[in-house]
Amino acid sequence: MNPFYHRIYRVVRHIPKGRVATYGIVARLAGRPGAARTVGWALSALPEDNDVPWWRVINAAGRISLSTQDHSAVLQRALLLREGVRFAPGGAVNLGTYGWPAEAYDSAPAAHKRAAASRRSRRLKGLRT
DNA sequence: GCCATGACGTTCC
DNA sequence: GGGAACGCCATGG
Numbered sequence: 001m002n003p004f005y006h007r008i009y010r011v012v013r014h015i016p017k018g019r020v021a022t023y024g025i026v027a028r029l030a031g032r033p034g035a036a037r038t039v040g041w042a043l044s045a046l047p048e049d050n051d052v053p054w055w056r057v058i059n060a061a062g063r064i065s066l067s068t069q070d071h072s073a074v075l076q077r078a079l080l081l082r083e084g085v086r087f088a089p090g091g092a093v094n095l096g097t098y099g100w101p102a103e104a105y106d107s108a109p110a111a112h113k114r115a116a117a118s119r120r121s122r123r124l125k126g127l128r129t
Numbered sequence: 130g131c132c133a134t135g136a137c138g139t140t141c142c
Numbered sequence: 143g144g145g146a147a148c149g150c151c152a153t154g155g
Binding site for chain 2 (some may be wrong): 023024027029034036039042043044054058059066069077
């Protein structure tokens with residue numbers, strides 16, 4: 001297994017219970033800024049008998065990236081709720097409150113986080129242009 | 130080795 | 143605030 005993957009998993013294991021981190025942050029902490037997509041890859045490649053709290057990793061919009069219909073998404077919400085993470089009415093997590101590490105979100109406002117969500121919705125429509 | 134794909138992110142209309 | 147385009151990195155065909 002590549003060092004990146006190991007680093008990614010290690011970073012995810014460091015996420016405290018009741019907190020969440022974005023793919024971008026995890027990628028950055030793992031030493032590969034911009035490799036957010038790769039983080040998703042690494043998590044999807046996790047074996048069933050893993051000790052990595054993958055559910056604490058969400059996208060920059062504070063939402064679960066998986067399709068809400070997917071059983072993994074349902075599981076992820078359940079696990080987060082069990083740890084005390086509250087979801088806003090829109091189904092998003094307040095990164096300013098639960099984001100980890102807090103400094104990362106404090107210094108990086110990133111007001112237009114939902115852009116990620118819009119991109120995904122576009123792709124779901126099948127509009128590849 | 131090139132092309133397509135994806136649990137993503139940032140910038141620009 | 144919402145939508146579209148472009149960029150990034152690793153994997154699989």
